[in-house]
Amino acid sequence: MAERGRKRRVLWGAAGALLAAVIVFALWPARADRDWIPPHAITPTVTINGDQVVVEGVRNFRFAVDVPPVGTFETRVYDLGRLETLWYGLSVFHPDGWRGPAHGLFSFGFDDGTYVAISVEARKERGESYGVYRGLLRTFELIYIVGDERDLLLDRAAHRPDDVYLFPVAAPRQGIRDLFVSLLREADRLGRDPAWYNTLTDNCTSRLRDHVNAVAPGLVPPTWRVILPGYTDELLINLGRLRGGEDLATARRRYLINERARRVGDTPDFSRAIRDTGGAPIPQTEVFVLGMIHGGHRTSETWGLDQVRETIRNIDPDVVCPEIPPANWPAALATWREHHLVEDSRIKVFPEYVEVLLPLTDELDFVVAPSAGWTEAMAQARRERLALFETSAADSAARAAYRRDEEWVTDWLAANPAPAADDDPFYIHSPAYDLRTKAELGPYEYHLNDVIGPPGGWTWINEEHFDLIRQAIAEHPGQRILVTFGAGHKYRFLEQLRRMHHVTVQDVRVWLPGAATRPPSEREAVVDAFLLGVSGLRAQRRPLPERPFCGPVTVVSHEGDRWQLRAAVRRLGDEPADSQWLSATLVAHRAGFLWTDLQVPAWLKEPGK
Secondary structure (H helix, E strand, O other): OHHHHHHHHHHHHHHHHHHHHHHHHHHOOOOOOOOEOHHHOOOOEEEEEOOEEEEEEEEEEEEEOOEEEEEEEEEEEEEHHHEEEEEEEEEEOOOOOOOOOEEEEEEEEEOOOOEEEEEEEEEOEOOOOOOOOHHHOOOOEEEEEEEEHHHHHHHHHHHOOOEEEEEEEOOOHHHHHHHHHHHHHHHHHHHHOOOEOEOOOEOHHHHHHHHHHHHOOOOOOOOHHHOOHHHHHHHHHHOOOEOOOOOHHHHHHHOEOHHHHHHHOOOOOHHHHHOOOOOOOOOOEEEEEEEEOHHHHHOOOOOOHHHHHHHHHHHOOOEEEEOOOOOOHHHHHHHHHHHOOOOOHHHHOOHHHHHHHHHHHOOOOOEEOOOOOOOHHHHHHHHHHHHHHHHOHHHHHHHHHHHHHHHHHHHHHHHOOOOOOOOOHHHHOOHHHHHHHHHHHHHHHHHHHHHHOOOOOHHHHHHHHHHHHHHHHHHOOOOEEEEEEEHHHHHHHHHHHOOOOOEEEOOHHHHOOOHHHOOOOHHHHHHHHHHHHHHHHOOOOOOHHHOOEEEEEEEEEEEOOEEEEEEEEEOOOOOHHHOEEEEEEEEEEOOEEEEEEEEOOHHHOOOOO
16 A cells, blocks of 8 residues: 555656646747847847838848858838739748648738848757757747848758749738738737747748738638648649639749749849749730729710720720629629620629620620629628718717818819819820829728728728739730729729739720820820829828829920929818929920929928828
């Protein structure tokens, strides 16, 4: 009995010691003050002010075989309004065998051709090396490396035996922006509040998945591929998020960057070269954006259904992107082909589709790529959120600000009347119309976008629409694509299309009925060019109060090919007497007009200042 009791006490003692060890292990704090290897020495510090993001600690290191890495940590400034593309980098550790072990990262592209990559990694001390099993035992802290893309990809692709891929991700610009901000905020937080890395539960891929699901809830479902990230390229394709739309085998061939990285090496051309897939040059794609007035087409004498039909025939598109949800189109087309009827309630509200587009599918040879991101569930959520906003006592100050800005814009529009009727298609498709539409919708977009929230707010829903349009462009390079949406969406699409390198935006007015009898004068052409420049100054990244509200354009002088123009501009809330001049000299050129001598008010020179 005594021996049995002694064994029991030993067992209980061992169990207690094990429990104590588990408790100590669970409570053992992660630290930020260890002797880190140089590439992990600094964690990023992030400051976000509107669209301006300042990141201190952007890594810019050089890596070479058998040579210690050298480099610096830099402070860089990023403009969220210029953030354009998202790329998924995947480094597979065993290319000749099992693909499972791998490392994933995101790279973000801006419209000026610059890139910044963000990689979630196990933070290592001097003398440490990574190990899968050691990563289970609270050996490594987490670190988010924000770095020059060349830093984070060249070493993996050129100096290691890994297969490295860089996949273009199909995502709306707002979603890309939110993902970038989410990653940066966590990178900044970990510098103050360190956390442990875990090979299975808190690793590079699981962290990326969590950030994606934070900005797009439920997008990435639970999957074994997060534990075996070498297969996450399959997940990307299965979710329909590969921008090129290739199958898995084609994508792995096309987006493997090792050879290109070795060829270009450590040069300023690195980011461009690794994206050169070696195929034929991407052809220019013609895009036409046709502004619809929906029910107004039934009664308009200038932009009626007959004129819409004739315009589409004149354009003769290869692809049409209508304001129809993708889920609604297949059944509607099948019903039309079988019975020549339209039963879909969503499509029936648009006479331009019931009486023009569907009948034209019998006559013209074009592909329909439905591009509306709107759903009835979103519409209902929008109605509920706006109703709450109108009645909530907590929103009283926000309502007052919204009403004040709406009233100011209404007065400004009245003081600057439209040059033509709202159903004149030559006016609808002019830069002047787009500027007025942008001004009219400004308070709604500025004050209520976040009230409604994703995806129903004005900015959000336009990103959902344009993501589908962008996908159609990617799938039909070099073809003639016609976008048919409510005219109020047109300015948003045109701004983004004009920034796409392989897209030529066509002036729809040339294809309208009666265009031959209404050719634009040289004066009208130069005024249009001036207004397009002002439209760029009114870009979405600028807060509403700082966007210029532009009065009528005056031609100050004209001598030969040189035109001097100016317009009075005001900020939201300014009185007419507060107007200042925005002026420029435009010189006629075979490709349009060249801008010189631009003079703008001081408040326009720096966004948000």
